Amino acid sequence: MQLVWEKPDVYNFRQVNQDSLWKKIIADLFEDFLLFFLPELHAEVDFSKQVEFLQQELFKEIIEHRQGRKIADQIAKVHLKSGKEQWILVHTEIQTVDEVHFAKRMFEYFYRISDRYGKKIVAIAIFTDTSTKSTNQYHDKYFGTEITYTFNKFVVSDFDKEELTKSPKLFSKAILASIYMNRTKNKMSFRSVYKRALLREVWSLNNVERTEMSALLYFIDYLLKLPRDMSEQLVKDIKDEIRGEEEILHLYKEDLPPTLVGVLDLERQEGFEQGIEQGIEQGIEQGIKQIIFGLMKNGAEDEWIAEVAKLSVAKVKEIRKELK
Incomplete structure (x- = not known):
């Protein structure tokens, strides 16, 4: 399972493309994502078979009328453990800002996808904004004709920070990063503290695949961007903190986000000066x-x-x- 994602050329703390970041982390950690939000469904999926993402080919057909919006929606094709050819479409919607008639739009996705593929659909809407007012239900009634559509809705700010910190689920760290981002929009000094602790926590995780760790570190690093001077200071702080682990970082260098690459660059510069x-x-x-x-x-x-x-x-x- 691989999602092509271009790294930003400029590491600008004022420009955070949440759509792209969420799209990448969900694709890279899809199994962990499903375990975190829908553990019952996760238990039914056979992850030994490849997960396919259909959003690029499908959304061009069903949302052509929504020009100009950066789509973070994804549709994942998965197989069940039952061994049947049947597969489930998991519709993931990352919503950063409330929209009028959001529930209706989710319903439109449902019936268009159902009509196009004729498969069962599980819809998940994740709101990263703290002030969301959108509901998880669309209802329409007209002279005896009535329909109600309900979908899974999760608001990041509703999750308990302490429980996320203690959670063994890998995706809990991504949710923590989103919470920290919302809490520190105008408090960069606090963001720096949270970012340092979270990067260190992820780096210290055991039994985590290299690609998974890299994806999570990238998500945290870019979502919790800092001003240049604070970012440079964070690099120095992290370097002092992980002294003795630099060789491990070198092994992962190609997969590291800017902050940890900066740690290696600083180490190399200091080594050169010492030499x-x-x-x-x-x-x-x-x-x-x-x-x-x-x-x-x-x-x-x-x-x-x-x-x-x-x-x-x-x-x-x-x-x-x-x-x-």
Whole structure:
């Protein structure tokens, strides 16, 4: 299962494309996503068979009238453990802002997808905004003709922060990041603290696939963007915190988000500067040795050389052995 996603050229904290971020994290961690939101459905799905995402080919047909909106909707084709050829369409809607008639639009998706494919549909609407007022039900009644359509609705801010922190479910960390983003829109210092803790928590997880960890780290890093100066300070703080684990980071370098790549770059820069300093020191030491060799060749005694060069007599004797 692979979703093509272009990395942003500019790491700008004021420009966060939530649609793309959510679309990527759901595709990359779809099994964990389903386990988090609909564990009953997750238990029925056979994840040994590939999950297919149909949003690109399907949404062009069913929402052509919605030009200009960046679509974060996804439709995943999954297979059940029953072994039947039957598959379920999971319609995922990421809503960052309330829209008028949202429930009606969800119903329109339902009947258009059902008409096109004739398959069972599970609809999930996730609201990342804290002030959502949209309902999870569409109802229409007219002279004895009546229809009610209900879908799964989740509001990120409704989840308990402490429970998310304790949760062993991987996708809980993505929900935490979304909560932190909403809480710190005008509080960048708090965002930096939350981001550092969350990145560290994810980095410390055990038994997590490399691709899954990378996807989650990217999501957190880009969703919780910081101003340049605070981002640079965060890099320094993280570098000090993970001292001794740099080799592990190097193994994952191609899959790391900007903040952790910055940690490696800072480590390399400091190593380069340290190497220069050591080279200078070694050069000075070598120069002193050459002077001492000259004094020895002219018959100077070790005690006198030690006093002049500010060295111990024992050190001078070691240098004399090199001369021989």
